[in-house]
Amino acid sequence: MPPTYLYGKERALKNIFKKLENVQKIFLFLDYDGTLVPIRKLPALAVISPETRKLLRQLSEQKKITLVISTGRAHADINRLLGLKNLTIVSNHGFQIHYKGKTWVHPKVNKMLPLLNELSRKLNVLGKSINSVLVENKKYTVTVHYRNVPVDQINVVKNLVASMSEKYFPFVKITYGKKVLEIRPNIVWNKGLAVQKVLRTFHAQKKKYSAVYMGDDTTDEDAFKVLGRNSLTVKVGSSKKTLAKYFVRNTDEVLQFLKIIVNGNYQWNSDG
Ligand SMILES: [Mg+2]
Incomplete structure (x- = not known):
């Protein structure tokens, strides 16, 4: 099934926010390049805006939200770009996970x-x-x-x-x-399996939770695949070849979504 435009139908969007309002915990997985920051000619130029950084910091400070950055970049690189403390970061396409001050590296x-x-x-x-x-x-x-x-x-x-x-x-x-x-x-490991590992690590199943995953690249498809129907999977970009349930057109529309949940009121206002 091709993805649905996230902002296409107001009622559908209201239902999405209602669902997020009603869970105890939201695991918010965000890719970096092409999702939070537009893709640039050189990876070093894909610098996060102060506004987006502030948004991420606010999200990470919310008790209800576990914010996870999921990227193909090396850990040191993404850490420097984000400049935020206490984030959970899945780096190197999932081979490394940093959480609560600990580092996990795939043993193989x-x-x-x-x-x-x-x-x-x-x-x-x-x-x-x-x-x-x-x-x-x-x-x-x-x-x-x-x-x-x-x-x-x-x-x-x-x-x-x-x-x-x-x-x-x-x-x-x-x-x-x-x-x-x-x-x-060449081992069976990807962003999707890393997402499952994060959910296990944080004992997600003990609470009524919702997982949200937003990403733009082929490597994010592994995450869309494992998260399935009960989650909010959002492909960034207009390509219809995705396992995500929804799509948004660009990074601005990702930020639009994040701004709504950062306020914690989970209201979709068609004027705003
Ligand atoms: Mg990307």
């Missing part, structure tokens, strides 16, 4: 560090030789950004990355995102 991934480092070094050389390619070593995963590569050379870059990584198969695999290639440990 730690063992693969030497191999990942070696591959990362090789890919770095590639990045240095082709100006428009940006290689990001995120410790547990490596991201190759090709957003700035001329269109006729994209396949060349993709093939080069594939052939360089081949030696490390089946220990690593390549996944494809928005203008990026991700080289990551």
Whole structure:
């Protein structure tokens, strides 16, 4: 089923807020790039606005809400960008989870560090030789950004990355995102399984709760899949190819939603 526009029908939206009002706990999962911040040419330029940061801080301070940032970025990177304390952060596509001052790393991934480092070094050389390619070593995963590569050379870059990584198969695999290639440990783990782990860690099932997940990329689909019907899954962007139940058009419409729940009055006002 294609997703429904979140702001399409006032009555449906009122029901959504009513449901959120009636639960004891809201687990609010938010992706970063393309969800809270528009995608930029270079990942370093995707800086959060003071307004959005304030909104996140207010959300994180609400007892009823457990705010979880779910990103493909490295932990240190997202932590620096957000500049907020006491957040739960799922980073590196779920391989790392930071919560209540603790850090969890997928146990199988730690063992693969030497191999990942070696591959990362090789890919770095590639990045240095082709100006428009940006290689990001995120410790547990490596991201190759090709957003700035001329269109006729994209396949060349993709093939080069594939052939360089081949030696490390089946220990690593390549996944494809928005203008990026991700080289990551070839284990069954993703944002969706990380979301389930967060819910278990916080004993979500002990309370009447609702999970909300907003994200824009293919990696967020794993979360939409595990959360299913009883949750509010929202794809950011107009692509109809999603498992999310709803969509919003852009990051502004994400913020619009967050502003309504930050006030805690769960009212949808069609004028505002
Ligand atoms: Mg994203």
